Amino acid sequence: MTNENKEKQGKLRWGELITVWLVLTILTVTGSLTIIPHLMPRAASSTMHLNILTVVVFSVTAAPVGSFVYAIAAYGLRNWRAGSGDEPPADGPPLRGNNVVTIVWIVVSTFLCVFLLVWGLAALSSDSSAAANSTFKVDVTGQQWLWTFHYPGTSVTTESLYLPEGKTVTFEVTSLDVVHGFWIEQMGVKIDANPGEVTTISVTPDKLGTFDVRCTEFCGLYHAFMTTQVHVVTPTKYHAWLQAQQA
Amino acid sequence: MKRDGLGALATVLGGVILVAVIAWLIVLASPHQPALTSNPDGTITIGGTTYNHVTLSIATYPDSLFGARGSGGAHPDWVSYSNDNLVVPAHSAVTMTVRQYDTGGEPNNPYFAKVVGTVGGTETINGTSVTSIPVNDVAHTFTLREIAGNAPYLYLNAPLPAVSASAANTLHIGHGTYPKPNVVTFTFITKGKGVYLWNCEFPCGDSVSGFGGAMSTYGYMSGTLTVN
Numbered sequence: 001m002t003n004e005n006k007e008k009q010g011k012l013r014w015g016e017l018i019t020v021w022l023v024l025t026i027l028t029v030t031g032s033l034t035i036i037p038h039l040m041p042r043a044a045s046s047t048m049h050l051n052i053l054t055v056v057v058f059s060v061t062a063a064p065v066g067s068f069v070y071a072i073a074a075y076g077l078r079n080w081r082a083g084s085g086d087e088p089p090a091d092g093p094p095l096r097g098n099n100v101v102t103i104v105w106i107v108v109s110t111f112l113c114v115f116l117l118v119w120g121l122a123a124l125s126s127d128s129s130a131a132a133n134s135t136f137k138v139d140v141t142g143q144q145w146l147w148t149f150h151y152p153g154t155s156v157t158t159e160s161l162y163l164p165e166g167k168t169v170t171f172e173v174t175s176l177d178v179v180h181g182f183w184i185e186q187m188g189v190k191i192d193a194n195p196g197e198v199t200t201i202s203v204t205p206d207k208l209g210t211f212d213v214r215c216t217e218f219c220g221l222y223h224a225f226m227t228t229q230v231h232v233v234t235p236t237k238y239h240a241w242l243q244a245q246q247a
Numbered sequence: 248m249k250r251d252g253l254g255a256l257a258t259v260l261g262g263v264i265l266v267a268v269i270a271w272l273i274v275l276a277s278p279h280q281p282a283l284t285s286n287p288d289g290t291i292t293i294g295g296t297t298y299n300h301v302t303l304s305i306a307t308y309p310d311s312l313f314g315a316r317g318s319g320g321a322h323p324d325w326v327s328y329s330n331d332n333l334v335v336p337a338h339s340a341v342t343m344t345v346r347q348y349d350t351g352g353e354p355n356n357p358y359f360a361k362v363v364g365t366v367g368g369t370e371t372i373n374g375t376s377v378t379s380i381p382v383n384d385v386a387h388t389f390t391l392r393e394i395a396g397n398a399p400y401l402y403l404n405a406p407l408p409a410v411s412a413s414a415a416n417t418l419h420i421g422h423g424t425y426p427k428p429n430v431v432t433f434t435f436i437t438k439g440k441g442v443y444l445w446n447c448e449f450p451c452g453d454s455v456s457g458f459g460g461a462m463s464t465y466g467y468m469s470g471t472l473t474v475n
Contacts, residue, residue, distance in 0.1 A: 141356060144458040146390070146448065148358050157358045159392075159402050176355040177456030212395070221463040225444050227395040228402075 017075045024067035032059035041185040044207040044232065048188035050123055057119065061112060131202035134168040142180030142193035145222035147213055156245040161213065161230040164238035168204040181216030184230055190216060205232040280466060283330040291340045293366055298340040298436065305329050306346040307387045307407060313421030325461035326451045331470030337440050346428040351386030351409030351449060359388050359448040364403030370433035372408055380408045391445040391472060398441020398474065405433045443472040
């Protein structure tokens, strides 16, 4: 190893490291705030709004941590790389006894973990309260390779789903054969459909339109085509549709 | 150093070739029977609208001794449709005739005993118009839906009633012998161009759920309907 390299390896230029960290943090936070919401399906329920917000907040929270790791890696590659023909340096001695680093590490990690835990519990509580307030149920059945929907209290079964806007619905989901995954992309609804079991999930559609249902558990030859549509219509149109189906 | 570079290049090339071979095998496993194109049959007026009218005729067998597989292929005992590659024109009325030669039972979901998506919500069975068939009398279904992203939304289900298990096999077709079939006819209106998927929703294959074997292999109990 040349003397120049030895000298470079021995010094840690905090200014350079922090500058790289700050630049990476600004880039990733900006990307989290501006790009990530556009990568998610357009929201058609308060659940999906919360899902998008959760992904953005978690990304922003993770950005400084991830950026710090990449900043150290970039700094190390630039300043501590062995030159051509040099013998790679032996590993340095372990660092112990730096109380400042230890305390900062513990405090920051604890703060971040508690923050994410509280956020997650609040989101779960929000989902549970929506289910508790729901009196409108739809039976969802998965079978290779179609979804069917039954509206309890009626004789109506369909292969595409109709929902009234603004009314909380609880899906009671099951399967007749293998495990399927019931996912309404734009509503943030995703739950397994298990044979012989009923799982439940609730949502309140808040946007009129047609949205996508997909299966999220690999269920055989035509899993990729196990799709259908959700039509969210006004309550008046929904009741008219339901009556027409029963006629 | 030079040998290391060649080794890395060979590794990358080997990976590319391996992926290409896998892709080729997947393509070979995909539907590849000759296309069955509908026959023109003038025009037809439905609900006040006049459509180009075409007809298409297929069949379901309790084995694979007829149709595109000829003498049976790899699984002569598997149930099969006669064709898996159907072609019809867009925005037309398609009258399909399905000759059903197989016995049956009860589908996993009774919903598939109901006729859905055909003109008038009906089909005719041996000349009699029905909106559904008895749940315990289903042999197969012709269940059609769009492939999301490839065609406009469409759903159609035509249940095909079973032939009695005690019916005598009196008809010699191809390499097989079959009973007198139930002849099911229904008409539907095609939407825009695209590829649609159809399959049987009666558990007539292998495994616990009845959706293995013929149900999970291209060319037996499923196929595509290309609208062009």
